[in-house]
Amino acid sequence: MKNKIVFVVSLLFGLLFIVFGMNKFLNFMPPPPEMPEHLMKVMGAFMTIGWLMPLVGIAEVVGGVLFIIPKTRAFAAVMVFPVMVGIMLTNTVTDTSGLPIALVFFVINLWVLYENRHKYAPMFTE
DSSP: OHHHHHHHHHHHHHHHHHHHHHHHHHOOSOOOTTOOHHHHHHHHHHHHSTTHHHHHHHHHHHHHHHHHSGGGHHHHHHHHHHHHHHHHHIIIIIOGGGHHHHHHHHHHHHHHHHHTHHHHHHHHOO
16 A cells, blocks of 8 residues: 555656656746746746756656656655755745645655665765
């Protein structure tokens, strides 16, 4: 039963990252109309840096695909962690409307990192 729950949660997490990563390239989701003006300015500044959003999009798509595959889930959790930190900071400092869902996905990422901590141990030991 635990394996099924882990798979479903990982599938949803991975699909979310794939969809939002693809949106960085295809722009099929318009920004919400109630987005604060200062956040729109920040997003506009990110868009002027030509390589930043494609880099984040690639990391999200690749990380999302790898998150779905059980064998690569530990690597994917590390790969998308910086993106999740950015999402959490945006939703706590700038606009708190998306905080509940961001918090759920941040906890999922932390949980996967914790469950795979034995795989990361060689990086911290001699």
